[in-house]
């Protein structure tokens with residue numbers, strides 16, 4: 525075996541698989557704790573064409589989990605700058621298109637049309653719902669990642685972990701009919717975004733800067749790793765991606781959902 529950049533992984537999926545990965549274009553919607561982990565895995569796998577969609581800037585509290593963030597990066601650095609540096613550190617020739625804005629802006633939706641696979645890495649259900657709708661409408665392969673940490677009212681830990689949902693073919697259904705999105709919370713997010721727009725603010729689904737929940741790097745790593753793995757098995761044809769993979773960290777297990785999507789989905793039916 526020659527000592528080449530991708531030699532060790534070509535032992536798994538071959539040079540033909542490696543070529544498919546290189547030729548695939550991806551959009552990462554949300555470049556945060558999960559998004560930077562997904563980006564890191566994809567660039568090491570050999571993905572070469574990236575569109576990054578994210579308006580935010582790092583805070584002091586980003587330092588516990590943003591892959592690629594350095595101690596010397598000042599608060600207020602664009603998350604896009606950190607992600608692009610992360611990509612170029614591994615692949616200086618990578619194609620990186622940056623969209624500095626909230627999803628769903630018209631520019632972001634137009635960009636989704638140009639890629640092969642969309643990675644959802646947002647932390648608000650409103651943005652997730654909109655992204656699900658656009659991926660269904662545009663017929664895009666969609667890999668959505670989320671971590672979930674539930675703290676009880678008395679401060680005790682209820683559960684922690686995450687999940688990856690993959691819509692690789694139309695038969696899979698979507699986040700709505702597979703019941704993996706909190707529609708009540710999504711509605712609240714969208715209503716508050718609408719209110720902001722009505723006050724002359726930025727159009728789109730904004731993150732709540734103050735209402736951020738718990739977030740831990742190692743949970744993000746597992747979920748992002750599952751997402752990147754479903755991508756690579758799907759792209760290289762090793763197997764079909766699984767619809768819903770669930771990580772229950774409090775029990776230390778990863779399992780597959782066997783639930784079938786509900787009939788007559790309003791989004792994808």
Ligand SMILES: [Zn+2]
Pocket residue numbers: 697698699700701702785789790791792793
């Ligand atoms: Zn559906």
